[in-house]
Amino acid sequence: ELGYQRRVRGGVKSHGMLLCASDKDHTKVEVLRVPEGSKPGERITGESFTEAPDAQLNPKKKIFEKVQTDLTTDGSLQVTYRGELLRTSVGPLTAPSLASAVIR
8 A cells, every 4th residue: 555645636536546567668558466355455565564654655755756666577477676576465466467567
């Protein structure tokens, strides 16, 4: 779960964020998949993540933009952060078909 503030974007009230995988030249884009049984708003985590998440991210600090540079998919299409598998309580996040993808 990303603690983004709700705001109006392009005249539409935004309540969250959608993560996508794309190839290096951004000609193919896929919405990431969460495992079946995951709940809306569930925390996405990794084994080494021990700190409690921020309740809300300050958009002026550009935290996600800094983290995003280390998000990718591995050869099994699973999403990783600095090589560590990202998952919900029921399993890993995946891309439908893009390995070594950029995550945005």
